[in-house]
Structure formats: structure tokens, C-alpha cells
Amino acid sequence: MNPVSLALPPLRRAAALVLLGALALGGAAGCSTAADSAPRTPQEQPQESTPTGTPTATPTPTSASTATDVGWVQLMTPMNQQAVKLLTLAAARAAEPRVRDFAVRLRTGQEAELDRLRALLTRMGLPGTDVHAGHDMPGMVTVRDLEAARAAEGAAFDRLVLVQIRDHLRQSAQVSRSEITSGGRADARELAAALVTAREASLAELERLPGAGRALG
Numbered sequence: 001m002n003p004v005s006l007a008l009p010p011l012r013r014a015a016a017l018v019l020l021g022a023l024a025l026g027g028a029a030g031c032s033t034a035a036d037s038a039p040r041t042p043q044e045q046p047q048e049s050t051p052t053g054t055p056t057a058t059p060t061p062t063s064a065s066t067a068t069d070v071g072w073v074q075l076m077t078p079m080n081q082q083a084v085k086l087l088t089l090a091a092a093r094a095a096e097p098r099v100r101d102f103a104v105r106l107r108t109g110q111e112a113e114l115d116r117l118r119a120l121l122t123r124m125g126l127p128g129t130d131v132h133a134g135h136d137m138p139g140m141v142t143v144r145d146l147e148a149a150r151a152a153e154g155a156a157f158d159r160l161v162l163v164q165i166r167d168h169l170r171q172s173a174q175v176s177r178s179e180i181t182s183g184g185r186a187d188a189r190e191l192a193a194a195l196v197t198a199r200e201a202s203l204a205e206l207e208r209l210p211g212a213g214r215a216l217g
Contacts, residue, residue, distance in 0.1 A: 066184035082141035139171025159215035
């Protein structure tokens with residue numbers, strides 16, 4: 001997988017790095033881009049002051065979206081969308097039957113996750129657009145990755161798929177663990193936990209596939 005593209009304007013590149021770094025490190029600090037895109041709930045409105053001028057804090061319920069929640073769902077959705085594209089190729093073209101079977105089953109699981117991620121976006125009042133379009137995020141299957149896959153054949157194709165899907169599973173599990181520990185929404189944390197469980201099982205299976213030892217090193 002590629003790091004954030006050097007062709008991005010400096011501000012967009014920095015914002016992408018800050019978002020991913022904050023999620024991976026388990027904190028929401030620095031996710032201003034994600035926070036600004038989240039709708040403000042009544043609990044998130046500026047504090048009101050008492051007649052004496054002392055701010056009155058309103059507790060934030062667990063259903064309120066934090067910057068980590070927003071950043072996570074807006075990253076995981078395109079990560080799954082791109083992975084599904086590569087898995088679709090693998091389901092049709094992998095040379096090893098067990099790799100094809102794995103790709104079919106993993107694609108089904110990733111598509112089911114996408115349904116839940118999109119429903120979460122809707123509940124959070126967020127657009128379904130890919131806010132990371134043009135970013136080469138770690139763990140993201142890029143346009144160049146897909147082009148390379150289409151150009152590869154046989155065992156070389158299988159190795160490329162195994163490496164890219166391994167990276168996708170690892171990175172998406174990492175940022176999902178950050179959502180579990182730092183997210184504010186119970187439904188987002190629950191979905192993140194389900195994703196981590198699924199990815200750990202998929203990684204274990206992937207590493208047992210024919211050719212995985214050589215491809216993954």
C-alpha cells in the first residue's frame with residue numbers, strides 16, 4: 001500500500017496524515033477535519049452561562065458523535081469499497097482455488113460491513129461521499145493497486161492480492177481498535193469491535209493460504 005500521495009496539496013496531505021495518525025494512536029486530538037464535518041447535536045452546542053457568568057456544562061451522551069467516530073466511519077467506508085473491488089477481481093482471476101474461495105467469502109463479509117457502515121453514516125447525518133478521494137491512505141486499495149492487479153496474471157496476481165488484502169485487513173483492524181477505545185458512539189464502537197473480530201479471523205485464514213508464506217515474507 002502506498003503512503004499519502006506526495007502529489008496532494010500540502011494542506012490536504014497534512015489533514016489526511018493527522019486523521020489517520022490520530023485514529024491509529026487511539027485519540028481524537030487533531031481530527032479537526034473530521035470534527036468539522038460532523039453535524040452538531042444539541043449536546044454539542046456551546047455551553048450556556050448561568051446568570052453569574054459561570055459556564056454550565058451539559059453532559060455528552062454516548063450517542064453523540066466524536067471526531068474519532070466521524071474519522072473512523074469516513075475512513076472505513078472507502079477502505080471497504082476499494083477492497084471489494086480487488087476481491088471481485090480475485091474471485092474471478094486468482095490462480096489458486098483456495099485464494100478464489102477466500103476472496104469470494106471475504107467480499108461477502110466486506111459488503112455486509114459496508115451496509116452497516118453506510119447505515120451508520122446516515123444515522124450520524126454524514127454524506128455518503130468519499131472524503132478521502134485522491135488520498136493514498138495506508139491500507140487503502142488504490143487505483144494504481146487495481147491497475148497493477150489487472151495487469152498481473154497467475155501466481156503473480158495471487159501474491160499481489162494476498163499482500164494488498166493483508167495490508168487492508170491489518171490497517172482497518174488497527175483504526176477500528178482506536179474507535180473501540182476512543183469513540184463516543186456505542187453503535188460505532190460495537191461495529192468497530194465486530195470488524196476487528198472479522199479481520200483477525202480473516203488474517204489468520206489468509207496466512208494459511210497456499211503461497212501466503214512466500215508472498216507475505
